[in-house]
Amino acid sequence: MIELLAALALQIASADPIAEVINADAGFPMASEATEQSRFSCIGDYIEGAAIICRAEPGSVASLGDQSATADEEGWLVLGLNRDSETEMEFSIRFPDGVVQSSTHEITQREYNIQRIEGVPPQTVNPPEEVWALIREQSRMKAAAYTSRWDGNGFAEGFIQPAEGVITGVYGSQRFYNGEPRRPHYGLDFANEAGTPVYAPASGVVVLAHADMYYEGGLIFIDHGQGFTSAFLHLGSVDVEVGDIVAQGDQIGEIGAGGRATGAHLDWRIKWRNRYIDPALVLELDPASLR
Numbered sequence: 535m536i537e538l539l540a541a542l543a544l545q546i547a548s549a550d551p552i553a554e555v556i557n558a559d560a561g562f563p564m565a566s567e568a569t570e571q572s573r574f575s576c577i578g579d580y581i582e583g584a585a586i587i588c589r590a591e592p593g594s595v596a597s598l599g600d601q602s603a604t605a606d607e608e609g610w611l612v613l614g615l616n617r618d619s620e621t622e623m624e625f626s627i628r629f630p631d632g633v634v635q636s637s638t639h640e641i642t643q644r645e646y647n648i649q650r651i652e653g654v655p656p657q658t659v660n661p662p663e664e665v666w667a668l669i670r671e672q673s674r675m676k677a678a679a680y681t682s683r684w685d686g687n688g689f690a691e692g693f694i695q696p697a698e699g700v701i702t703g704v705y706g707s708q709r710f711y712n713g714e715p716r717r718p719h720y721g722l723d724f725a726n727e728a729g730t731p732v733y734a735p736a737s738g739v740v741v742l743a744h745a746d747m748y749y750e751g752g753l754i755f756i757d758h759g760q761g762f763t764s765a766f767l768h769l770g771s772v773d774v775e776v777g778d779i780v781a782q783g784d785q786i787g788e789i790g791a792g793g794r795a796t797g798a799h800l801d802w803r804i805k806w807r808n809r810y811i812d813p814a815l816v817l818e819l820d821p822a823s824l825r
């Protein structure tokens with residue numbers, strides 16, 4: 535964000551003297567230079583795992599690398615950066631009149647917590663063969679839910695913490711069992727007693743609600759708009775149904791230890807397109823500053 539602001543400030547600063555010269559010569563105000571620069575604004579840092587929330591003319595299409603989003607009728611759009619991003623990415627925005635602005639951003643690279651665990655018995659690493667079909671079916675169910683693109687903009691409200699608890703797991707950490715890498719941990723874990731309420735961190739539509747998934751136990755997905763989707767794992771109780779529209783702060787379930795969980799906790803994840811976003815960074819955003 536600092537880079538983006540700096541880039542904008544630089545463009546505005548360099549455009550100003552020209553605008554003044556034109557104004558002086560023509561004797562009427564030339565606002566186009568200035569308005570060109572204020573056609574969009576964004577919040578969020580260019581760091582791995584970040585969400586970038588922008589406001590632009592409705593219908594503007596912004597892209598970050600190979601993924602894009604379209605500003606809704608209020609001008610909101612959301613983009614995201616993966617856990618492992620390239621060191622440099624191009625942000626580009628095309629306005630409805632065809633004008634395109636783009637800028638290149640250095641992506642701050644993060645160091646994640648890596649744990650190596652040796653001597654793990656093989657049967658605890660891979661699930662037994664009789665559940666493979668179930669796992670495949672459930673992974674198709676999750677993939678289908680992630681294709682949701684709700685036309686609301688719950689993400690524009692900002693996010694609140696979905697549960698009280700002690701943070702016991704963070705985004706990006708990864709374990710190696712017997713030298714083999716497991717999938718990185720993409721969630722923010724809140725450990726608390728089973729039965730602790732879980733609230734919608736922002737409004738959205740429920741696109742998956744399952745009482746007992748093999749890995750996740752009670753599982754809920756909420757699309758907060760444009761496919762910016764929260765997942766709530768290991769729930770002991772699922773209190774919503776697919777299609778429900780929830781408001782920020784609505785209770786959606788309770789913390790549990792369902793699925794392959796070692797103890798009662800909420801694992802909150804956010805996915806945008808094929809990218810996993812760090813919920814901790816999302817909690818810091820204040821989209822109200824773009825209103």
Ligand SMILES: [Zn+2]
Pocket residue numbers: 703719721722723800801
């Ligand atoms: Zn977790």
